Amino acid sequence: MRPEDLETNMLRQQILSGDLKTVVLDIDPDNIDVARMKFCADVISRGGLVCFPTETVYGLGADAFNEAAVENIFAAKGRPSDNPLIVHICDTDMTEQVASLNDAQRAAVQKLGEAFWPGPLTVIVNKSPAIPAAVTCGLDTVGVRMPDHPVARELIRLSRPIAAPSANLSGRPSPSRARHVQEDLCGRVDVIISGGDARVGVESTVLDVTGEVPVILRPGAVTREEIAEVLGACDEADWKKPADVDGKPRSPGMKYRHYSPKAEVVIYDGSDPAERRAAMARDGNEYAARGLNVGILTTDEGLEAFGDGFAVLTLGSSRNLPELTHSLFARLREFDERKTDVVLAEAIPEEGMGDAFMNRLYRAAGGTVVDIR
Numbered sequence: 001m002r003p004e005d006l007e008t009n010m011l012r013q014q015i016l017s018g019d020l021k022t023v024v025l026d027i028d029p030d031n032i033d034v035a036r037m038k039f040c041a042d043v044i045s046r047g048g049l050v051c052f053p054t055e056t057v058y059g060l061g062a063d064a065f066n067e068a069a070v071e072n073i074f075a076a077k078g079r080p081s082d083n084p085l086i087v088h089i090c091d092t093d094m095t096e097q098v099a100s101l102n103d104a105q106r107a108a109v110q111k112l113g114e115a116f117w118p119g120p121l122t123v124i125v126n127k128s129p130a131i132p133a134a135v136t137c138g139l140d141t142v143g144v145r146m147p148d149h150p151v152a153r154e155l156i157r158l159s160r161p162i163a164a165p166s167a168n169l170s171g172r173p174s175p176s177r178a179r180h181v182q183e184d185l186c187g188r189v190d191v192i193i194s195g196g197d198a199r200v201g202v203e204s205t206v207l208d209v210t211g212e213v214p215v216i217l218r219p220g221a222v223t224r225e226e227i228a229e230v231l232g233a234c235d236e237a238d239w240k241k242p243a244d245v246d247g248k249p250r251s252p253g254m255k256y257r258h259y260s261p262k263a264e265v266v267i268y269d270g271s272d273p274a275e276r277r278a279a280m281a282r283d284g285n286e287y288a289a290r291g292l293n294v295g296i297l298t299t300d301e302g303l304e305a306f307g308d309g310f311a312v313l314t315l316g317s318s319r320n321l322p323e324l325t326h327s328l329f330a331r332l333r334e335f336d337e338r339k340t341d342v343v344l345a346e347a348i349p350e351e352g353m354g355d356a357f358m359n360r361l362y363r364a365a366g367g368t369v370v371d372i373r
């Protein structure tokens with residue numbers, strides 16, 4: 001037996017015998033270990049659960065065509081059974097395996113794929129009958145995405161399309177680092193691939209192309225302006241009011257309180273940064289006087305506005321939107337580690353990627369905003 005097979009054979013036996021509940025495997029995206037990758041694909045093909053890195057956040061994957069395996073995803077995450085999963089593919093042609101595209105959808109997928117795949121865009125299209133109802137929670141549409149990460153794409157290439165939500169416990173901030181996945185899912189999945197930090201740090205843009213005009217159901221790194229340039233038009237669901245006209249949320253995921261650290265999060269909005277920060281410091285002092293551990297989430301530019309009484313974390317320079325977005329979920333988890341009771345967080349303008357940032361922060365805060373005007 002080759003030495004590289006020895007390791008994976010041992011791991012396989014340990015999993016099968018129940019001795020090892022979760023294997024954590026390092027895989028370097030710049031130098032992919034073929035034997036380890038094959039081992040992971042084998043776990044998927046046997047109906048197991050493998051957490052893998054993508055450019056947005058880590059995913060919790062199973063064979064998209066294996067209904068029992070997909071049901072295990074919901075159990076491992078504690079995910080509500082009416083919140084559908086995204087199916088991950090590794091080339092545009094694979095869309096036809098998971099979707100029943102009409103002409104308009106095929107044209108849209110073609111254009112969007114050329115412009116944004118591989119990348120942080122999920123497209124909602126009509127589902128193929130081959131995709132089990134467990135993936136889509138009974139909907140007749142399916143979300144399809146081609147991740148821009150060599151490990152994710154190799155895993156899909158060696159397996160089949162992979163159904164995967166973000167690899168966090170339901171309700172917790174999404175995992176932008178392997179360590180976050182381990183914190184939430186050790187003992188609940190078969191394998192966690194550790195493949196470095198996610199580049200983007202928030203989940204993909206979810207775009208519904210089944211209607212007349214394409215609609216963004218969840219903002220992400222691919223912006224409304226960029227999509228409109230490719231498709232001619234693009235609407236965005238008002239994520240502050242997720243209910244549709246008939247009272248049903250358009251994207252089932254939008255009705256749940258999400259991304260929440262254990263602390264209460266309060267957003268401070270308002271056009272004058274100095275006034276906004278003064279209000280945060282004043283309220284922070286009040287919370288602290290009541291014996292609460294107070295966290296402040298700000299940018300490099302805001303650091304000086306806050307004294308020693310608080311746990312002050314910065315997301316980076318306010319001029320660097322991708323940097324702010326990249327560290328958001330990691331910072332929310334850090335506040336938990338510091339046993340913070342309440343986090344006062346600075347809003348940023350909802351423009352470009354700022355839309356995705358504020359969507360996640362808003363949901364972490366359960367919609368609690370203090371407006372300083």
Ligand code: TXA
Nearest residue numbers: 056058059084085141142143165166203204251252253
């Ligand atoms: O970046 C991402 O999208 C990550 C990585 C792992 O690819 N995945 C992710 O999956 O964020 P999840 O399950 O955490 O979020 C999927 C979102 C949910 O809000 C869900 O409601 C929505 O996509 N969704 C999935 N299928 C849908 C469908 N058929 N119609 C409407 N919304 C759908």
Ligand code: MG
Nearest residue numbers: 165166174203
């Ligand atoms: Mg999620």
